[in-house]
Amino acid sequence: xxxxxxxxxxxxxxxxxxxxxxxxxxxxxxxxxxxxxxxxxxxxxxxxxxxxxxxxxxxxxxxxxxxxxxxxxxxxxxxxxxxxxxxxxxxxxxxxxxxxxxxxxxxxxxxxxxxxxxxxxxxxxxxxxxxxxxxxxxxxxxxxxxxxxxxxxxxxxxxxxxxxxxxxxxxxxxxxxxxxxxxxxxxxxxxxxxxxxxxxxxxxxxxxxxxxxxxxxxxxxxxxxxxxxxxxxxxxxxxxxxxxxxxxxxxxxxxxxxxxxxxxxxxxxxxxxxxxxxxxxxxxxxxxxxxxxxxxxxxxxxxxxxxxxxxxxxxxxxxxxxxxxxxxxxxxxxxxxxxxxxxxxxxxxxxxxxxxxxxxxxxxxxxxxxxxxxxxxxxxxxxxxxxxxxxxxxxxxxxxxxxxxxxxxxxxxxxxxxxxxxxxxxxxxxxxxxxxxxxxxxxxxxxxxxxxxxxxxxxxxxxxxxxxxxxxxxxxxxxxxxxxxxxxxxxxxxxxxxxxxxxxxxxxxxxxxxxxxxxxxxxxxxxxxxxxxxxxxxxxxxxxxxxxxxxxxxxxxxxxxxxxxxxxxxxxx
DNA sequence: GCCGTTTTCGGCCCGACTGTTTTCAGTCG
Numbered sequence: 001x002x003x004x005x006x007x008x009x010x011x012x013x014x015x016x017x018x019x020x021x022x023x024x025x026x027x028x029x030x031x032x033x034x035x036x037x038x039x040x041x042x043x044x045x046x047x048x049x050x051x052x053x054x055x056x057x058x059x060x061x062x063x064x065x066x067x068x069x070x071x072x073x074x075x076x077x078x079x080x081x082x083x084x085x086x087x088x089x090x091x092x093x094x095x096x097x098x099x100x101x102x103x104x105x106x107x108x109x110x111x112x113x114x115x116x117x118x119x120x121x122x123x124x125x126x127x128x129x130x131x132x133x134x135x136x137x138x139x140x141x142x143x144x145x146x147x148x149x150x151x152x153x154x155x156x157x158x159x160x161x162x163x164x165x166x167x168x169x170x171x172x173x174x175x176x177x178x179x180x181x182x183x184x185x186x187x188x189x190x191x192x193x194x195x196x197x198x199x200x201x202x203x204x205x206x207x208x209x210x211x212x213x214x215x216x217x218x219x220x221x222x223x224x225x226x227x228x229x230x231x232x233x234x235x236x237x238x239x240x241x242x243x244x245x246x247x248x249x250x251x252x253x254x255x256x257x258x259x260x261x262x263x264x265x266x267x268x269x270x271x272x273x274x275x276x277x278x279x280x281x282x283x284x285x286x287x288x289x290x291x292x293x294x295x296x297x298x299x300x301x302x303x304x305x306x307x308x309x310x311x312x313x314x315x316x317x318x319x320x321x322x323x324x325x326x327x328x329x330x331x332x333x334x335x336x337x338x339x340x341x342x343x344x345x346x347x348x349x350x351x352x353x354x355x356x357x358x359x360x361x362x363x364x365x366x367x368x369x370x371x372x373x374x375x376x377x378x379x380x381x382x383x384x385x386x387x388x389x390x391x392x393x394x395x396x397x398x399x400x401x402x403x404x405x406x407x408x409x410x411x412x413x414x415x416x417x418x419x420x421x422x423x424x425x426x427x428x429x430x431x432x433x434x435x436x437x438x439x440x441x442x443x444x445x446x447x448x449x450x451x452x453x454x455x456x457x458x459x460x461x462x463x464x465x466x467x468x469x470x471x472x473x474x475x476x477x478x479x480x481x482x483x484x485x486x487x488x489x490x491x492x493x494x495x496x497x498x499x500x501x502x503x504x505x506x507x508x509x510x511x512x513x514x515x516x517x518x519x520x521x522x523x524x525x526x527x528x529x530x531x532x533x534x535x536x537x538x539x540x541x542x543x544x545x546x547x548x549x550x551x552x553x554x555x556x557x558x559x560x561x562x563x564x565x566x567x568x569x570x571x572x573x
Numbered sequence: 574g575c576c577g578t579t580t581t582c583g584g585c586c587c588g589a590c591t592g593t594t595t596t597c598a599g600t601c602g
Contacts, residue, residue: 025575025585028585030574032575056576057574057575059575060574061575096601098600099600100600101598102600131593134593136591136592137591376588376589378587379588379589379601379602380586380587381586440601440602441589442590443590
C-alpha cells in the first residue's frame with residue numbers, strides 16, 4: 001500500500017463528500033490529507049496511529065482511516081460513500097467547468113452516471129432543463145467532453161514516471177542480472193505519456209510471469225515470451241519487452257522512438273547499406289553478424305552520428321545536428337544554482353521561508369527567490385504593498401543571518417486584465433526580483449491577451465514572465481495570444497521567460513522554450529514550489545529545457561548569484 | 574475533520590468570473 005493509493009482514496013472521499021454538499025471544512029481536511037499522503041517522504045502504511053497523528057493536518061479520524069486503508073486496502077467510510085454515489089460520477093468532476101453541485105444535480109435530477117450519459121443529455125438539450133443551466137452551459141460541457149477526449153489515456157509525466165519506477169524496481173528485483181529500462185515517451189521526457197514501455201535485456205523469460213502478476217496489474221491484454229501488455233490500476237497501459245543482451249542498445253534505440261526519428265534513422269541506415277531493427281544494425285542481406293547492437297552509442301556512431309539524447313529524438317533537426325557534430329550540450333539538473341519562484345506560508349505555500357530555504361540548500365541550490373502572491377490573488381491570501389515590503393524585509397533579515405543559501409526578496413505579481421501590475425512600481429522597485437504572471441481573466445481574446453502581456457513586459461521592474469501561456473496539461477489550453485510577439489518583446493527588454501516546473505504546467509512548453517532560445521530570449525527554470533517536496537519538480541522543468549535544446553548558457557539561473565543578478569532586467573543598463 | 578488553548582467550541586484564505594439570473598449559485602484558482 002503506497003502513499004499514492006492512500007492519497008487516491010482520501011481524495012475520492014473528499015470528492016464524494018463535496019458532491020453530497022457535506023461540511024466544506026471536512027472536505028478540506030480530507031483533501032489536505034490526500035495531499036499530505038501524496039507528498040510524504042515515508043511510507044504512511046508503516047506508521048502507527050500515534051505517529052500518523054503527529055503529522056500536522058492528520059488528526060484522530062484521518063489517522064484511523066489511513067491505518068484502515070493500509071491494513072485492509074480501503075476504508076469503510078469510502079465504501080459507504082460509493083454505495084450512495086457511483087464511482088463513475090467522479091469522472092464528471094474532472095471536466096472543466098463541472099463542479100460538485102453540477103454533478104449532484106445531473107445525477108439527482110437526470111440520473112446521469114457516466115460521461116456518455118452526460119454527452120447524450122447535453123446533445124438532447126436535457127441539461128438546460130435543470131435550474132441554473134442553459135444552452136451555454138450545455139455547450140461548455142460538450143466542449144469539456146471534447147477536450148477530455150483529446151487527452152484520453154494520457155498521463156502527466158511524473159505520474160507515469162512514478163508507476164514506471166515501481167514496475168522497474170520490481171522487475172529488477174526479479175531479474176538481478178538483467179538491465180531494465182523505461183523507454184518510449186517516458187525516456188524522451190514527453191510532458192504527457194500514453195503508456196509505459198519497459199525494456200529488459202538479458203532477463204529470463206520467467207520475468208514475464210512476474211510482470212503480469214504484479215499487484216498493480218488489473219488486466220493482462222497480451223502475454224508472450226518477448227512482449228506482454230497489461231493494464232495498470234489508474235488507467236495506464238504498460239508493455240514489457242525482452243531482448244538478448246547483445247541487442248540492448250538497438251532495442252533501446254528502437255523502443256525509445258519517436259516513431260518519426262526511427263523512420264528517419266532506418267532510412268539513413270538503408271542509404272548507408274545497412275538494415276536497422278530492434279536487434280541490431282546489420283549489413284544489408286546479412287542478418288547474422290550485427291555491426292552494432294549492444295550499445296546505443298555504437299548504433300548512432302555506425303550511422304555517422306553523434307549519440308542523440310532521448311529528449312531530442314522528435315525529428316526537430318537532431319539528425320542533421322548529430323551528423324554535423326553540432327548537438328547542444330544540454331542543461332543538467334546539477335547546472336541549476338538558483339530557483340526563482342516559490343511560495344511560503346505568507347500566502348498559499350505550506351512552509352515558511354526558513355524551511356523552503358533549507359530544502360533548497362539540501363537540494364544543492366546556492367540561491368532562491370521567495371516570490372509569494374500579490375493581492376489580486378485573494379484566494380491565496382495575496383499580499384498588498386505593505387505586506388510585500390514587510391515580507392521582503394523578513395526575507396532579507398533571514399538572508400543576513402547567513403544560512404548557507406542566499407535569499408532574494410521577490411514577488412509573483414499578478415498581471416491585471418489591462419496589463420498593469422497588481423502592485424505599485426515603487427514597491428516592485430524595492431524588491432530583488434519580480435515574476436509577473438496571469439492568474440485570472442483567461443477568456444480575453446487573442447488581441448486583448450497579447451496587448452495585456454506586452455504591456456506587462458513594458459514595466460521596468462518585471463524580471464521574469466511566469467508560466468507564460470497559462471496552460472494546464474490535460475485540462476486547459478494556453479490562453480490565446482501571439483506567443484512569438486511576446487517572446488520577442490521579452491527578449492528585447494531583457495525579461496526572462498519561465499519554464500515553470502509545476503507538473504501540470506511545464507509552461508513554457510518545449511516547443512515554445514526552443515522558440516524563445518532561437519529568438520534570443522533568456523529563460524529560467526523555476527519550481528513554483530508551494531512545499532519543500534515540490535522542489536523536486538525542478539527535474540521536470542530541466543527535461544522540458546533539454547527537449548527545447550537549451551544549454552546552461554540559455555538558462556540564467558545556472559549563473560553564480562552575483563553574475564545572475566547583473567543579468568536581471570532591473571539591473572541592466 | 575483539524576486545530577488551539579484567555580476559547581474543548583468555534584473558526585477554518587475568499588474574490589473574480591460566468592451564466593444564470595432579477596440578486597445569485599457555481600466554479601476556479
